[in-house]
Amino acid sequence: MGGILIFTMIFFVLSGQRDNSSDTRTQTPPAIQSATDSDTTAQTEAEFPSQVPASDGLGEQTVDLSWRDKVELATPDLTGSVDELLLLGDKALEDGRLYEPDDNHALQYYSDVLSIDPSNEQALEGIHALAVALARTLMAHLDQREISDAAQLYPRLRLLEDTAEIRALGDRIESIKQAQQQMEQANGLLQSLELSLDQARRVRNNLIAVTRLDPDHPGLDKTRRQFQQRLVRTAIALAESDEFVSSQLMLHLGKFDQPSELLQQANQRRLAIRSSRSEQLYLQFEDSLKRLDYAQASGLIAQMESWETGADRINQLRERVAHHRLYGDYSVGQRFSDPLGSEMFGPEMAVIPVGEFTMGNSKNRRSPAYPAHVVRFSVGFAMAIHETSVFEFQRFVEATAYVTDAEKLGFSYIYDYRNGALTRKNRINWRYGYEGTRAEPEDPVIHVSWNDARAYINWLNQRTSQRYRLPSEAEFEYVLRAGSTTSYWWGEGSPKLLIENLTGEGDLSPRKRSWTQAFDDYEDGYWGVAPVGTFMANPMGVKDMAGNVEEWVEDCWHDSYVRAPSDGSAWVNRGCEQRVIRGSYWGGSPEKSQSDFRAPLRMNARGATVGIRVVRELIRDRLL
Numbered sequence: 001m002g003g004i005l006i007f008t009m010i011f012f013v014l015s016g017q018r019d020n021s022s023d024t025r026t027q028t029p030p031a032i033q034s035a036t037d038s039d040t041t042a043q044t045e046a047e048f049p050s051q052v053p054a055s056d057g058l059g060e061q062t063v064d065l066s067w068r069d070k071v072e073l074a075t076p077d078l079t080g081s082v083d084e085l086l087l088l089g090d091k092a093l094e095d096g097r098l099y100e101p102d103d104n105h106a107l108q109y110y111s112d113v114l115s116i117d118p119s120n121e122q123a124l125e126g127i128h129a130l131a132v133a134l135a136r137t138l139m140a141h142l143d144q145r146e147i148s149d150a151a152q153l154y155p156r157l158r159l160l161e162d163t164a165e166i167r168a169l170g171d172r173i174e175s176i177k178q179a180q181q182q183m184e185q186a187n188g189l190l191q192s193l194e195l196s197l198d199q200a201r202r203v204r205n206n207l208i209a210v211t212r213l214d215p216d217h218p219g220l221d222k223t224r225r226q227f228q229q230r231l232v233r234t235a236i237a238l239a240e241s242d243e244f245v246s247s248q249l250m251l252h253l254g255k256f257d258q259p260s261e262l263l264q265q266a267n268q269r270r271l272a273i274r275s276s277r278s279e280q281l282y283l284q285f286e287d288s289l290k291r292l293d294y295a296q297a298s299g300l301i302a303q304m305e306s307w308e309t310g311a312d313r314i315n316q317l318r319e320r321v322a323h324h325r326l327y328g329d330y331s332v333g334q335r336f337s338d339p340l341g342s343e344m345f346g347p348e349m350a351v352i353p354v355g356e357f358t359m360g361n362s363k364n365r366r367s368p369a370y371p372a373h374v375v376r377f378s379v380g381f382a383m384a385i386h387e388t389s390v391f392e393f394q395r396f397v398e399a400t401a402y403v404t405d406a407e408k409l410g411f412s413y414i415y416d417y418r419n420g421a422l423t424r425k426n427r428i429n430w431r432y433g434y435e436g437t438r439a440e441p442e443d444p445v446i447h448v449s450w451n452d453a454r455a456y457i458n459w460l461n462q463r464t465s466q467r468y469r470l471p472s473e474a475e476f477e478y479v480l481r482a483g484s485t486t487s488y489w490w491g492e493g494s495p496k497l498l499i500e501n502l503t504g505e506g507d508l509s510p511r512k513r514s515w516t517q518a519f520d521d522y523e524d525g526y527w528g529v530a531p532v533g534t535f536m537a538n539p540m541g542v543k544d545m546a547g548n549v550e551e552w553v554e555d556c557w558h559d560s561y562v563r564a565p566s567d568g569s570a571w572v573n574r575g576c577e578q579r580v581i582r583g584s585y586w587g588g589s590p591e592k593s594q595s596d597f598r599a600p601l602r603m604n605a606r607g608a609t610v611g612i613r614v615v616r617e618l619i620r621d622r623l624l
Contacts, residue, residue: 179214
């Protein structure tokens with residue numbers, strides 16, 4: 001009676017008349033297993049060869065029939081003999097009638113036999129063959145992703161046999177079920193008209209989950225392709241709207257295990273669009289620098305940085321803005337000449353670096369260079385490498401018909417060999433040299449006043465559309481010192497090298513005169529002026545700063561540096577009548593060649609010792 005009761009319970013489950021809840025599993029009797037080398041098993045395996053793995057997971061195990069000892073067995077009321085039942089069971093198994101229709105399936109016949117003879121090996125083998133067939137059927141459902149049918153069949157299979165392989169089928173059912181849910185979510189998101197970045201991330205996560213749960217899912221490859229196609233369309237649209245980072249992220253979300261030619265082509269197009277846009281921004285950047293609109297230039301850099309243009313290029317652009325604030329389009333030490341038209345060029349200029357220095361001295365309170373004070377240059381400028389030559393000044397006069405102060409007043413001062421002094425002489429002007437004879441084109445122009453220097457500079461500005469001017473006192477001394485703190489830019493005492501047109505002990509006049517105050521053991525070969533640029537440049541690339549001729553600067557004369565500007569600008573007062581001359585000249589004493597020497601001179605004064613040197617601002621107009 002007890003055996004009948006157990007098999008009746010199996011009938012209910014296999015025939016679908018019993019709930020597939022966890023309660024059924026807790027009441028499942030121990031596994032009914034048998035060898036796999038019976039004729040019946042062989043027939044069943046031959047019937048489903050394409051659906052069975054190399055190992056069906058239902059191999060030989062020791063049959064545990066101890067559950068029968070717990071129930072009272074009774075002989076069932078059966079009409080056929082055991083042999084007849086076995087034949088019927090084998091026939092039903094062969095026909096595929098495993099657990100239905102009612103009263104005519106393999107499970108019923110084998111169960112009837114076991115009710116009569118619980119140890120009947122053929123019946124037990126039939127039950128095992130039945131389990132193998134059910135497992136194959138279940139796996140066929142899984143291959144077709146018929147999860148509902150597989151889930152319905154699984155608990156029935158567990159009642160017949162309970163092995164690790166059978167339980168693995170249950171895990172696979174659950175994985176495929178979860179994968180289908182993930183796939184449904186992905187496909188649902190792909191139906192939206194616009195795919196946001198967040199939605200794309202969710203779709204990617206869905207597809208990654210499907211790959212992990214069910215890598216052979218039949219719709220996985222198709223959905224991946226649809227996803228990548230949507231990403232490409234969205235990414236290109238973002239790139240065309242200058243959203244290059246979001247565009248890149250979109251394409252990145254489409255990368256899986258295998259490289260995608262579609263994504264690679266899309267990324268190349270994205271880069272091409274970005275490159276074109278970057279070049280447009282770069283042109284705007286260059287224009288903003290020309291207009292000195294540094295705010296716009298920095299904004300354009302920030303926009304390019306948001307596109308991930310490249311850290312190196314972004315840093316270079318930032319450095320250019322910082323450099324341009326100081327030097328415009330020039331570099332420190334660079335030499336250049338501005339065109340004047342008609343294949344003419346202006347003075348050769350050298351770019352001077354920003355920095356600070358101590359101007360003047362604090363040793364002598366009576367000195368007009370007292371007190372020493374720190375001057376800082378926050379913006380670079382360019383200074384002429386040598387003094388303005390006669391040839392350069394002549395081009396100005398010929399272009400403008402300008403009349404100098406010496407020509408207006410009718411005289412200037414020349415050097416007189418007879419008495420070794422400067423002497424007034426009529427009809428001397430810029431065309432003449434220091435001793436009153438015609439000047440050579442390459443000589444520094446002399447016999448020019450401060451007013452003449454300003455007129456020449458105004459012409460340069462008109463011709464070049466730049467901003468030339470006379471140097472400030474601070475600029476002159478800063479370049480003259482060239483980083484030195486000694487009395488002279490070359491050090492202390494007489495120079496060891498041939499560096500300037502100075503009053504040397506070895507210099508002799510045409511009448512064999514020598515200087516009473518001169519640098520010991522120095523001879524430069526010139527008694528008067530030397531052609532501009534004859535001697536070596538100082539460390540800032542400028543020549544003849546401490547000799548050859550004195551030079552006009554922009555500043556008005558002040559007896560000391562009390563309240564002098566500290567930013568390097570010219571110290572100018574309205575209505576001043578005296579300007580400052582800096583540097584020494586071909587016959588000046590060694591004291592005048594010192595870096596802090598300064599002297600006053602009327603604005604219309606002129607003579608054989610004073611010339612012109614210009615500076616040029618590198619940044620003409622500054623937007624604040």
